[in-house]
Amino acid sequence: MRDTSRIAVSDDEYRLINALQISPRVPWSVLGSVLGQDPVTLARHWARLERCGIAWIGAYLSGNAARASALLELSCPPSQVHAVARSLAYDKEVLTIDLTTGARDLLLTVMCEDLQELERYAIERMRLLPQVVSMRTQLVTSNRLTFDARTWRLNVLSPAEIRQLAQYQKSQSERGLAVQRKPERSERDLIASALRHDPRMSMESLARYTGMTSQRARDCLGSSLAEGDIVLRTGIARILSRTPVYAWLFIKTAAGQVPKTLKSLAAMPETRLATAIVGSCDIALAAWLKSLEDLERLKTALTQQLAIDVVDTSIVMRTPVHLHEWLNEDGLRMRDGDGAGIATLGIADPEDSD
Known part of the structure; x- marks a missing residue:
């Protein structure tokens, strides 16, 4: 590093x-x-x-009603995680790639024009990656029930x-x-x-x-x-944001309570993304925190105040791609022409690093 x-x-x-x-x-x-x-x-x-690469302004087309989004959770052998991330970093469908701890090795945020295109990408693209040993797809139910980091502030x-x-x-x-x-x-x-x-x-x-x-x-x-x-x-850059810990929380809530819960989550200063999903859980929450201790406090507060169940958590170790922006291993944005392109992303193999 x-x-x-x-x-x-x-x-x-x-x-x-x-x-x-x-x-x-x-x-x-x-x-x-x-x-x-x-x-x-x-x-x-x-x-x-x-x-x-400390700060930047990103521009992207929003996920309107005509678009389909999902979180793709991939598992790979430890020696293949970086190779898979490098392969996916070029894909226009991939907004963000997170290298994570816990039940998934890679967490992709994917957006396609429609559900059919999303299905093709999830099935056919992953079939070309023999290193991926398992995949779980969490469909975003409605982009209107998605609250992202455009309202996150210092x-x-x-x-x-x-x-x-x-x-x-x-x-x-x-x-x-x-x-x-x-x-x-x-x-x-x-x-x-x-x-x-x-x-x-x-x-x-x-x-x-x-x-x-x-x-x-x-x-x-x-x-x-x-x-x-x-x-x-x-x-x-997260390393300079005063909130260096990046966590994904997967949440279950009572039937009919998803919209209300999402609004409560969106109002929290830690929230980077809160979205309704169809899969093993009802809501996916991404949060930036000051410390790992704050993560435990957040989980306790959510359980007590919102009557929800945090069933799974992952810590993000690196984010080589964020909203189509390439980040280096320190989370600093790479400008066009920096280094050697994909090889300088925050996903270099250990033998390639000093």
Whole structure:
């Protein structure tokens, strides 16, 4: 593992990351006014955070009603876990790959266009991996009953700063919702592609990238973000998030209580993902915690306060792929052209590591 002691995040940089979690495309001038800092300095800080892989803004198409999602739990011989992860890291269907402890070796978050495509991927793709000795599929029952980390926050800003940024973001959403001519799917896909290249791309650059007029690019961007068709999410390397422990909890609850339980779980500051599933359990919960002791406290609190049963838990050791972003073994985002591509992911075989 590389020495990350040289990578430090200042209090001002944590505040900057928190602000961009609330409003990922807020102009530097507006952000400077809210945070009381020079806009040029803020832009320079963000460039450093991105360059070092400490923080980034991801762009992805949301899981709307036309999409099918699942958690795939894979078991492999210890010597083959890294090889399987490397094979799957290229797959467009795979949003996230977690290397875990417990009853599964790999936990994949998968999204496909529909249930038929998901079935084909789960069956036919895994058939090409002889190292996989078993697979368990947990289907996500409804993307409308999924609460993800787009609302997760560092919580280092003052209430007044949060309020100002939320008001700015609300005004942008209202403008996007007022767009009369909604984006065609092809236009939405072009916008998403542009944002994956540069999430804070200027309107002039966005129009040039997509081949649209400036006004049409503005309308398509605003509408796609406001409607939730495209999601912008500011991420931070877990090792520097002040919550280094990443756990998956698999939960059973009483019949008819899943929506209510999910809303309660979504309100917890530890929650990174809470979703209803069909499988051996009713709910899958991903959480970031400060310590392993906090995991035990969380499980006790959930059992007592929500009357649920936590039937299984896994700790995530590494996450080489997160929302199509490649992370190195320290959880830092790899920029295009870093290292030797897949070989530098956090899934190198022991004999390949120093």
